[in-house]
Structure formats: C-alpha cells, structure tokens
Amino acid sequence: MPGEVDTDEYEDVWVFIEQHESEAAKVSWELLQKGRELADEKGERLVALVMGEDVSHLAEEAIERGADEVLVVEDPIFEPYLPGPYGEQFSELVEERKPDIVLIGGSHTGRDFAGRVAVPTYAGLTADCTELEIEADTHLLLAKRPTFGGDAMATIKCVEHRPQMATVRPGVFDAAEPDPDREGTTTEVEAAVGEENVHSRVLERVVGDITDITDAEVIVAGGFGTEGEFGPIEELADLLGGEVAATREAVEEGWIEAARQVGQTGKTVKPDLYVAAGISGAIQHLEGMNDSQTIVAINDDPNAPIFDDADYGIVGDLFEVLPALTDAIRDEQEGTA
Amino acid sequence: MSREWNIVVCVKQVPDADDVSIDPDTGTLNRSDAEAVLNKPDYNAVETALRLKEAVGGTVTAVTMGPPFAKAVLEAAVGLGADDGILLTDRAFGGSDTWPTSLALAASAEELDGDVVICGEESTDSSTGQVPPGIAAHNDWSQLTYVEELEPRPENDELVATRDIEGGHEEVAASLPVVVAVGFGMNEPRVAGLHRKIFSETEFEPEEYSASDLGIEESVGLAASPTSVGGMDTADPVEREREMVDSVDELVDKLQSEGAI
Known part of the structure; x- marks a missing residue:
C-alpha cells in the first residue's frame, strides 16, 4: 500500500x-x-x-x-x-x-x-x-x-x-x-x-440513439406529478423543437430513459426555456437546471418549492395546463406565420 | 465446477431523505432529526442477493460499517431474508472517506470468502458511487456497475450482467469473485415476512468486526483518507422572477415578450 x-x-x-x-x-x-x-x-x-x-x-x-x-x-x-x-x-x-x-x-x-x-x-x-x-x-x-x-x-x-x-x-x-x-x-x-x-469480457454491446439533452435550447421536463404520462410533455417539446427531460424519480420509476435525467446525478442543462411540469423542485434537480435562461413551473401544489426557482408559475393540473399551453403557442405561431 | 456461492451484500445507514425538514429560520435543511434508515438503493442490492441465492444456492451475508446503532440496517437486511449480518464498528473507522471504507468492506468480503459482493448504486447521503469499484480494486476482483439484469453461470464461475451504458446496454461476463453495483430501481424489492422480521428484531445479533480483526487498523479512519472537507458555503441562489400567472394566455404573453418562444 x-x-x-x-x-x-x-x-x-x-x-x-x-x-x-x-x-x-x-x-x-x-x-x-x-x-x-x-x-x-x-x-x-x-x-x-x-x-x-x-x-x-x-x-x-x-x-x-x-x-x-x-x-x-x-x-x-x-x-x-x-x-x-x-x-x-x-x-x-x-x-x-x-x-x-x-x-x-x-x-x-x-x-x-x-x-x-x-x-x-x-x-x-x-x-x-x-x-x-x-x-x-x-x-x-x-x-x-x-x-x-x-x-x-x-x-x-x-x-x-x-x-x-x-x-x-x-x-x-x-x-x-x-x-x-x-x-x-x-x-x-x-x-x-x-x-x-482482464477479469471480464463484453459479450454484446448495443448502443441506440444517444440523446444529448445538454445542447437543447428548449426543454420540457416532467416529474413525479406526470404519473408516468409524458404525452403532453412530448407534444409541447415537439412544438418548440425541444427535448423531453425528467427528474430522478421519473427515471427510477422507469417512465423515461436515464439519459434524459436532469439534476446533480444526471445532466446539467442550460436551455433558453425550461418548462418544469409536475416537478416539486428538489434541490438535487434544481442543480441541473438552475442555469436555464427562463424557467416556467406548472404544479398543482401552490406551495411546491419549484415556484421559488421559476420565473413564471402556474398552479394547476399539468394535464390541463400543458395541452392548453401547447394549443396557445400553436395558435400564436400560426397567427404570426 | 459448480458450487454454492458466498454472497455478501453491503448496506449503509443514511438519514431518511424523505424526513429532512427545512429550518424555518435559516431556510437550510435540518437533517439532525431525520430518522436513520437503510439506504434506498440498497433494497435493490438485498433483493438481488436473495435472488442469486435462490438461483445458485449458498448464503447471503449483509455487511455494514458504522456506529453500533447501524445494526438496524443489518436487521432490515436479515428481516428481508439475509442469513447473517456483520457490523464493522470501531472508533478507528471514524472519518473514513471512500478509500478506507471500501478497504474495510473489501477486507470483510475476503474474510467471508465472498464469491459475489452486491452493493446499491450509490448512497443517498453522499452519492459518490465510488465504494463498489473501490472494493473491487482493493481485492483486484472484477466489477460490474450500473447493472440492470444478472444471470449467474455457476458452471463457469461467472456472473453475466446487462449494464446500462447511457444510450444503450452491454452484456458483460465477469469472473468470480466479483463486485456488483446494481442500478437503482432494477428490481422490485420484496417485503419482509413477519416471522423473519420479528426474528431479526428480537433474536438476531450481528457479529462485530473491529479494524484490527481485519488487520487494517493502520489504513482506515480520517488519517488514511485522502480527501477532507475544506469548507462549506451556502449555494448561491439564482435570482428568478417568481411571478405567478393565472392563465396560459398570460404565460404565452410573458414568454413572447422575453423572446423565450
């Protein structure tokens, strides 16, 4: 030694x-x-x-x-x-x-x-x-x-x-x-x-799409509040040309792949816009998204800590707010096109 | 030649993350009154160890390092089905970082003639994930981290793992002895049976090892730890607007005026 x-x-x-x-x-x-x-x-x-x-x-x-x-x-x-x-x-x-x-x-x-x-x-x-x-x-x-x-x-x-x-x-x-x-x-x-x-040998190696959310300009992220339903999150992310991300809890539940985890033990992201839906705002998660330009929080709990770390917050059910937000942005985009 | 395996599962006592309150005066986290519990990822480790034993035969021994009251996490493991528990407890261990901690666990695994050492992915209180590869390195054993599935091949003295490699997976065959760190959430941990639970809390007494029992008294504790905490600062909060809006339309207006959409 x-x-x-x-x-x-x-x-x-x-x-x-x-x-x-x-x-x-x-x-x-x-x-x-x-x-x-x-x-x-x-x-x-x-x-x-x-x-x-x-x-x-x-x-x-x-x-x-x-x-x-x-x-x-x-x-x-x-x-x-x-x-x-x-x-x-x-x-x-x-x-x-x-x-x-x-x-x-x-x-x-x-x-x-x-x-x-x-x-x-x-x-x-x-x-x-x-x-x-x-x-x-x-x-x-x-x-x-x-x-x-x-x-x-x-x-x-x-x-x-x-x-x-x-x-x-x-x-x-x-x-x-x-x-x-x-x-x-x-x-x-x-x-x-x-x-x-050499104590071990690789029998097989399968690499799929390597998602890199660290470069995304827009991120729509879901947490425990999604209950595993990421559909509305994907729709908004698609509309804005962004990436879907998640909290550690969502990854642990098996709702989404680990490559999309934001936080101290996941990825650090710095998008222009970060939409946090159904995310309570554990500091572990905040560590990974605090450098985002603008943060929007959607949560049905008015006391969720995420609102203290957001620029704009809406209290409400993400399954109502997110689709409404997607529709409103789509209308705006079509109106100005 | 096929034989039964000595399976060692390493567990850790941590403050209950769900039980940490915020001090209303200082705004900082109050951890002192948090209950000490079994590290959540270690439930996946114990479950993995029990399933391996069911498949191959042998014994499961839980090991933890900590103060005498850390015995509680061994009781939890025995309640779940581990055959025995070992408590590494000694003032000499105090202040150990991951280097001596993994040495103590490695020495115990050797003492127990371990074939497979199972650990959780990382602890929820320090979350370094350094101890499992550290144990393997101290003993020059093979290591498998971020494991999602395990398939024992006792006929070859091998363990085959499916590892998560972030964006894919790989299948790796490792020779025994091997140290495994299982991915958090890789299995559905069982619930302790009532009789076993009562046994673990009333009759079970762990065997205790001191640093000198393992012959490592010169190599553990604060003095043997290469890292030290050089200070604590409060994290700088990022200034945010903190503006609550009532409608989606209002939100879209705000985001548009900022150029965010």
Missing part, C-alpha cells in the same frame, strides 16, 4: 478522454477546456490521456481543444472499455508520470473507471463536482459539490495524496471550439496490460 507521497513531485493536469468505438464523449472536451484553465492558473501543462484501439485522430482533436501533450495508448485490449485493463494501465501511467490533477467525466463509464483507479493510486477522488478551482496560496484543487440535499456546497480537498481526482457530470462546463492551428506533442505509450488484468 502506498504511504506518504512527496506532493512536489506531482505536476500537470490530466484529462481522461472517454471514448467508445473511437468516438469521444463530449464531456471529455468539456473537461479539457476546464483543465486548460486550471493548468494555466498553476502554470503547468495540460495532458490528455487517450486509450483505445484506433484513437490517433482523437489525439489530434485533443491538441486542437487545448492539450499540450496527448498520451496515446493504442491496443485492442482497450476496446471496448473494461475496468481491469484501463485501471491497470492508468495506475502504471500515474506511477511513472505523476500527474497532480486528473479530471474524469461523470458518465457511467467515467465513474466506473474513476472508482477503480483511485484505489491503487491512493488518489483523493471527489464525485460529481460542479465547480473546480485552484486555491491561490497552496495551488490545491478545490473540488466543490452540493452536499446531501444540496443546501450547501462542500469544498473537498486532497492535501497529502496525489493525484487529486474529480469526476464532473456532462454539461457542467462548456467545451472549447477546436483550433486547428494549436500545437502540441503526441506521446505513444506501449500498453502495459496483460491477460491477467
């Missing part, structure tokens, strides 16, 4: 570039942009880590999006993702190259990976951060996350261990546009993983 470490030996900010079938997860580019800011503040380098079977094009893109160096480990053993080989390779790289900070996307894959690698590297890992800063005098990473219920933000530090690791959910930070003129170095690393590190 690793003991105390000399923290001065550790430098640079790393971002784990999550990829599936040679396609990068968008959250990786969001973290690369945040990592760029943190590295500049520390006066250190930003390093992207890309693992997979055929990923050299992602190395180029990582440089265009801000990386000074890209570590590329290409080997068929890294496709598809498995925690054993990925974890072993990452531990080797950390031991050899000693990064100070490592950022990982808070996707299912990212959280599976982060939890696995934090143990052998004895890293301090903070989950689902919504803010990342560098402390002025110590240069420590300040990883901030809402606490239970979200009434306060806790700042988590890792003082004596390295690396300082954090996961961040998709949509919390914005990705930078690629700059084709940016320059950086690509370092190819030989895979240091053997069959003994």
Whole structure:
C-alpha cells in the first residue's frame, strides 16, 4: 500500500478522454477546456490521456481543444472499455508520470473507471463536482459539490495524496471550439496490460440513439406529478423543437430513459426555456437546471418549492395546463406565420 | 465446477431523505432529526442477493460499517431474508472517506470468502458511487456497475450482467469473485415476512468486526483518507422572477415578450 507521497513531485493536469468505438464523449472536451484553465492558473501543462484501439485522430482533436501533450495508448485490449485493463494501465501511467490533477467525466463509464483507479493510486477522488478551482496560496484543487440535499456546497480537498481526482457530470462546463492551428506533442505509450488484468469480457454491446439533452435550447421536463404520462410533455417539446427531460424519480420509476435525467446525478442543462411540469423542485434537480435562461413551473401544489426557482408559475393540473399551453403557442405561431 | 456461492451484500445507514425538514429560520435543511434508515438503493442490492441465492444456492451475508446503532440496517437486511449480518464498528473507522471504507468492506468480503459482493448504486447521503469499484480494486476482483439484469453461470464461475451504458446496454461476463453495483430501481424489492422480521428484531445479533480483526487498523479512519472537507458555503441562489400567472394566455404573453418562444 502506498504511504506518504512527496506532493512536489506531482505536476500537470490530466484529462481522461472517454471514448467508445473511437468516438469521444463530449464531456471529455468539456473537461479539457476546464483543465486548460486550471493548468494555466498553476502554470503547468495540460495532458490528455487517450486509450483505445484506433484513437490517433482523437489525439489530434485533443491538441486542437487545448492539450499540450496527448498520451496515446493504442491496443485492442482497450476496446471496448473494461475496468481491469484501463485501471491497470492508468495506475502504471500515474506511477511513472505523476500527474497532480486528473479530471474524469461523470458518465457511467467515467465513474466506473474513476472508482477503480483511485484505489491503487491512493488518489483523493471527489464525485460529481460542479465547480473546480485552484486555491491561490497552496495551488490545491478545490473540488466543490452540493452536499446531501444540496443546501450547501462542500469544498473537498486532497492535501497529502496525489493525484487529486474529480469526476464532473456532462454539461457542467462548456467545451472549447477546436483550433486547428494549436500545437502540441503526441506521446505513444506501449500498453502495459496483460491477460491477467482482464477479469471480464463484453459479450454484446448495443448502443441506440444517444440523446444529448445538454445542447437543447428548449426543454420540457416532467416529474413525479406526470404519473408516468409524458404525452403532453412530448407534444409541447415537439412544438418548440425541444427535448423531453425528467427528474430522478421519473427515471427510477422507469417512465423515461436515464439519459434524459436532469439534476446533480444526471445532466446539467442550460436551455433558453425550461418548462418544469409536475416537478416539486428538489434541490438535487434544481442543480441541473438552475442555469436555464427562463424557467416556467406548472404544479398543482401552490406551495411546491419549484415556484421559488421559476420565473413564471402556474398552479394547476399539468394535464390541463400543458395541452392548453401547447394549443396557445400553436395558435400564436400560426397567427404570426 | 459448480458450487454454492458466498454472497455478501453491503448496506449503509443514511438519514431518511424523505424526513429532512427545512429550518424555518435559516431556510437550510435540518437533517439532525431525520430518522436513520437503510439506504434506498440498497433494497435493490438485498433483493438481488436473495435472488442469486435462490438461483445458485449458498448464503447471503449483509455487511455494514458504522456506529453500533447501524445494526438496524443489518436487521432490515436479515428481516428481508439475509442469513447473517456483520457490523464493522470501531472508533478507528471514524472519518473514513471512500478509500478506507471500501478497504474495510473489501477486507470483510475476503474474510467471508465472498464469491459475489452486491452493493446499491450509490448512497443517498453522499452519492459518490465510488465504494463498489473501490472494493473491487482493493481485492483486484472484477466489477460490474450500473447493472440492470444478472444471470449467474455457476458452471463457469461467472456472473453475466446487462449494464446500462447511457444510450444503450452491454452484456458483460465477469469472473468470480466479483463486485456488483446494481442500478437503482432494477428490481422490485420484496417485503419482509413477519416471522423473519420479528426474528431479526428480537433474536438476531450481528457479529462485530473491529479494524484490527481485519488487520487494517493502520489504513482506515480520517488519517488514511485522502480527501477532507475544506469548507462549506451556502449555494448561491439564482435570482428568478417568481411571478405567478393565472392563465396560459398570460404565460404565452410573458414568454413572447422575453423572446423565450
């Protein structure tokens, strides 16, 4: 078991570039942009880590999006993702190259990976951060996350261990546009993983439509109050060219797929218009939609906390209000067309 | 060769999220009077463990780490059908973050000669989801997270899982021993039978393990935890109009004047 470490030996900010079938997860580019800011503040380098079977094009893109160096480990053993080989390779790289900070996307894959690698590297890992800063005098990473219920933000530090690791959910930070003129170095690393590190094998992988609600300009979201009936929500979202989203409760009830969950443990969205129907307004949910431009709340309980966090509220049955709203907007659209 | 499985289910005592009140003076959440309950996602873990036992044979042992009164969540698990419960309790565990917590659970799973360790997706009080992969990493066992379905293949010493990969799913075969984190809501947890429930609350006494029983007294607690809480701030509220409207037409007018539609 690793003991105390000399923290001065550790430098640079790393971002784990999550990829599936040679396609990068968008959250990786969001973290690369945040990592760029943190590295500049520390006066250190930003390093992207890309693992997979055929990923050299992602190395180029990582440089265009801000990386000074890209570590590329290409080997068929890294496709598809498995925690054993990925974890072993990452531990080797950390031991050899000693990064100070490592950022990982808070996707299912990212959280599976982060939890696995934090143990052998004895890293301090903070989950689902919504803010990342560098402390002025110590240069420590300040990883901030809402606490239970979200009434306060806790700042988590890792003082004596390295690396300082954090996961961040998709949509919390914005990705930078690629700059084709940016320059950086690509370092190819030989895979240091053997069959003994493979504890599991993927028999089948089925990827359907990957809904990305984080880019939507309009979102109509439903909660427990829908009782599973999302029809009126879909109609309004369709009319406005927006996406349907939901609370954690609705996802847990199996009413809607997890990819559409908004909240601290789901996606963070920033649409121009967010319509919350049958959503009470748990802080867990508010964390994911607070940055929306305009928020409309529809709830039959006049005391629902969501009204405090909305610009406009209507007290009423969503099954009456939503269709009426859809009709009224359709009339307006047709009238002005 | 086919044999029965030692199934370990990890459970956690948390404040009841439904029982957290808002302090009328400060507007902050008041958690101190919330009842301590079994973490809701752990009901799916216990149900999974019981179904595996029904399919393969063997035993289900519930394990929790916490103060002596955390025994209540072991009683809940035994009431649901777990064969036994182990309480990891020791002042030395105090202040542990996920690194030493997963070490203690990993050491217990090894002590119990576990074949399969089942956990809930995450706890409702800290929601990191880091403990299940942490247990697997400490023991260098296989791991399966975000599991929606499980199919035991005892003839191969394997567990096959369907995992949610956000926008799809994958089927993964993992060699034993394996740590599983089941998706929240992946099954319909059973209700405790009356006789078993009475037994769990009156006769059942968990075996207690201390840090030194597990040989990890130097590696747990606050000092062994890489992370620490560096401060608490109130979350900045976003300023909102908070305007109640009486009709849909009025709402459409407002949204149009803002350019929102």
